Amino acid sequence: MRGVIKHGLTLFCILAPLAASAGDTLGKIRDSQTMTFAYRETAPFSFTNDSKQIVGYSIDVCLKIAEAVKRELKLPNLKIQYLPVDSTTRFSSIIDGKADMECGSTTNNAERRTRVGFTIPHFFSSVRMIVKSGGGIKNWSDLRGKTIVITKSTTTIDLVNDRSNVRSLNIKVLEAKDDAESFSFVEQGKADAYAMDDVLLYSLRSTAKNPAAYTILGDPLSIEPYSLMFRKDDPGFKKVVDREMVRLISEGEMQKIYSYWFTQPNGPKGSNMNMPMGYLLRDSLQYPSDKTAQ
Numbered sequence: 001m002r003g004v005i006k007h008g009l010t011l012f013c014i015l016a017p018l019a020a021s022a023g024d025t026l027g028k029i030r031d032s033q034t035m036t037f038a039y040r041e042t043a044p045f046s047f048t049n050d051s052k053q054i055v056g057y058s059i060d061v062c063l064k065i066a067e068a069v070k071r072e073l074k075l076p077n078l079k080i081q082y083l084p085v086d087s088t089t090r091f092s093s094i095i096d097g098k099a100d101m102e103c104g105s106t107t108n109n110a111e112r113r114t115r116v117g118f119t120i121p122h123f124f125s126s127v128r129m130i131v132k133s134g135g136g137i138k139n140w141s142d143l144r145g146k147t148i149v150i151t152k153s154t155t156t157i158d159l160v161n162d163r164s165n166v167r168s169l170n171i172k173v174l175e176a177k178d179d180a181e182s183f184s185f186v187e188q189g190k191a192d193a194y195a196m197d198d199v200l201l202y203s204l205r206s207t208a209k210n211p212a213a214y215t216i217l218g219d220p221l222s223i224e225p226y227s228l229m230f231r232k233d234d235p236g237f238k239k240v241v242d243r244e245m246v247r248l249i250s251e252g253e254m255q256k257i258y259s260y261w262f263t264q265p266n267g268p269k270g271s272n273m274n275m276p277m278g279y280l281l282r283d284s285l286q287y288p289s290d291k292t293a294q
Helices: 002-006 009-022 025-032 057-073 089-095 156-166 179-187 200-206 235-250 253-262 279-284
Strands: 034-039 078-082 101-108 117-119 124-131 147-151 173-175 191-195 216-217 223-231
Touching: 002 156, 002 191, 025 034, 025 235, 034 057, 034 089, 057 101, 057 223, 057 235, 057 253, 089 101, 089 117, 089 223, 124 179, 124 200, 147 156, 147 179, 156 173, 156 191, 173 179, 179 191, 179 200, 191 200, 200 216, 223 235, 235 253
Parallel strands: 034 078, 034 101, 147 173, 147 191
Antiparallel strands: 101 223, 117 223, 124 191, 124 216, 124 223
16 A cells, blocks of 8 residues: 555545455454454354354354454454355355355355355365155155255255256256255155255254154265355455464364364254264364365
8 A cells, every 4th residue: 555655645545445345354354343254044053042142163263263363453352243144145245345254154166266265174064965754765866856955056056967967867956045944845845855065954954843854865966165255365364364273273172163063962952963073174184275176
């Protein structure tokens, strides 16, 4: 901004807020003394608990990053705001500057990295499906001519269509607005299966009225690395974020946060996911990188 100052104070006053909101997240946070987290209801990553608080595995990691930002900017009174989003608006919330980070279960892949920035992955999931138990469906080939539901604007739809086309399964695909609605389609018999990352399926099943009535099955269609999302081409903010992520990993805090949410009864309605850390995440934490094979 030194070059702008030379052209006059008025021009500086006009341009400074624009720069802070467009490509300088730290500047935006410093000006507002507020950090905004986008979240969607995808337990146990981010969800509203019985006390109407926004909590979850990804939220806890974001809060750790917020503490690092607070130290970096020397803002002892930094406030946290939450912005609810869905599977579509989560991207525009970051790109348009409405939120500083998205704290949820977003897959980090090459196409998305052209639009947004990502942290080191904090979770790995695989795409499978949930069906009603005892319905005769054991794998993807059993969906021939049947109906499957997928949450709108997720990477799952291409995977299911590819499997359907390669095997000539003629699967009818429905799209729902969010994960809860997708699962309700299976509950109500509107769809024979719901395909999504297995951890979200386990979470939905754990809070169902009768969890035993549903089975999660199917060969994994892909491995999904989840990362926290922020604005692209913002090296100052990225440096703070990456440094804190590496600290969380190297000092064992990430592992403790994981254990709290996935191996203890701290999920929605006190549910326990019973999901010890998988080898993909465990191995990736030994060599942290924000780039994935996707």
